[in-house]
Amino acid sequence: MAGIEIRSLRKHFGDLHAVDGVDLSIDDGEFLVLLGSSGSGKTTLLRMIAGLERPTSGEIRIGGERVDGDVPPRARGIAMVFQSYALYPHRTVFQNIAFPLEASRVPRKQIEEKVRWAAEMFSISRYMDRYPRQLSGGERQRVALCRALVRDPKVFLLDEPLANLDAKLRNTARDDLKRFQRRIQTTTVYVTHDQVEAMGLGDRIVVMERGKVRQIGTPQEVYEEPVDTFVATFVGQPPMNLLEVSDPSLPPRTLLGFRPEHFLPKGVAAAGQDVRTFRFAVRRVEYLGSDRYVYGSVVESGAPDATIIAKLPATITAAIPEGETHEFAVPRRALRYFDAETGLRRRL
């Protein structure tokens, strides 16, 4: 097992700077999630760690050893799970899982033991003689994980392994994955564009945009203390509300940020709580069972048309008629401030 050190790593494809100076240190046994939209460079970064892509410049160390030069993937002590799972369609489940062991010339008997052990772990022993095309998406994903596991890698690299599963299966697969990682305690780098996955799985999350790291932190840090407006709006569903108000007590051009779940009718706020109130012109209320989303605009906003969303849990039963203006409030400790020009967090 080993950590990963990445120093000023770059990858240019012609004029495109896919990865543009990334520094990262991943601890031994950590579950690190690279989160970003498509084109953010997260997959390129993963592929450079894997050795499938050669860095333009910079350093990668796995377990203290430099691997960014000519060290081929097989010598890096890594295992990778691809988005499509990349199972060998002409080989049975057993043969798929055995492939990495055959490639490193493990004796036949040991291969057998190892494959059985891994298959047991993911409860796919029943499918050993089937071909990938005879398996469901979830089963294929587990075969892919098995194939990665038998190599005893120092590092697991996972490229959106849950993206091809349907929503229901994704939840249980996520839970399985997390439990599995906790059990084997192997350093894991996980790429996803799904922030729910990132929050649920990661010990830490790296938010990437256009080849650069925007923020590194625990899910809680990234959610509650976003370093800029990009992270604030990328993480969280619905995203953080951003509002420009003219307020003499604030520096000029300051954006107020608050999460939809903190934006509640004034009457709900606990007595004595320090709140900031807004007049909220409600346009539409969306009933979602466990929550209500209230769409509208804040009257004192610099841009009165900008949509602001409030997320009311089902425990708040107060009627919110559409088309009327209501008093809503945000606890002051939940307010975040950003520079309207640079988008960076302002600590006041």
Next chain:
Amino acid sequence: MTPRRTLADREDVLGGAMLAPALAYVTLLVGVPFVFAIVLSFSDATAGSLHFGWAGLRNYAAILGDPIFLRALRNSAVVTVGSQVLVVILATAAAQVFRATFRGKRFARFVILLPWAVPVSLAAIAWTWIFDSTFSVINWTLKAAGLLHGWLYWLGDPALALFAIIIVQAWRIFPFATVIVLAGLASIPQEIVEAAIVDGAGFWRRLLVVELPLLMPVVAVAVLFGVVYTATDLGVVYILTGGGPANTTHVLPTLAFQRGILGADLGQGAAIAVFLLPFLIVVAVAMLRLARRAEVGGGGSAR
């Protein structure tokens, strides 16, 4: 807009009308001669006479007792199998080369496709010079390199002549096979190849254990075409050796031509040609089976 149903709306009529030319073509130019050839093989018809008598199985009995025919049958098999083995090896290697990016790739691809575009007869004439008993380029090159001490009579020695035919047939088919294999390689998902790399498989293991099995259906198609082209080809053998020396390098088409047209014994010529049929049917069925059994790529992704 016309409210009435027009001819363009009537798929039943239109379908038939559009199929008709192709059907007529196949029937008249392939079907009729084919049936006629089978009929001829049971007759004692000769060129230059309109006499048509029933000969029963006499033609077949005659050729089966004829060592030249048996030799031609064996040669057909040897040339077809030998050239296709060469083709598969060469085409796979060439496809690997063309998968890489290098300067002049387009030009190289153009050059490698040339043998396929050149008329067989012209190419075969060029090859007769390469294999010439006095001027053979191969011999002089080998001599200059110090690898050859005696002298190779390419077209004068039965075994060498057969080998020469195999070389020319392989040379002729392999560009086409390369293109097919290239298409097959492109259909293997990149992630599967990368998974094999990460799993620690080296070049040979990747080629033999991952890529070739996935290429099998495509290679089978290339081989199927190659077999048909080679087994039915008349030009190469006819120009290169003319069946010689001493009738040792005849294949079925050249022998059929010699007996049936040059020797005017239409019945026997047809009987020889008909012998190709079961041979080709077996190959075609086997290849198509193989193609259906294996599944190319795609199996790894969710579907």
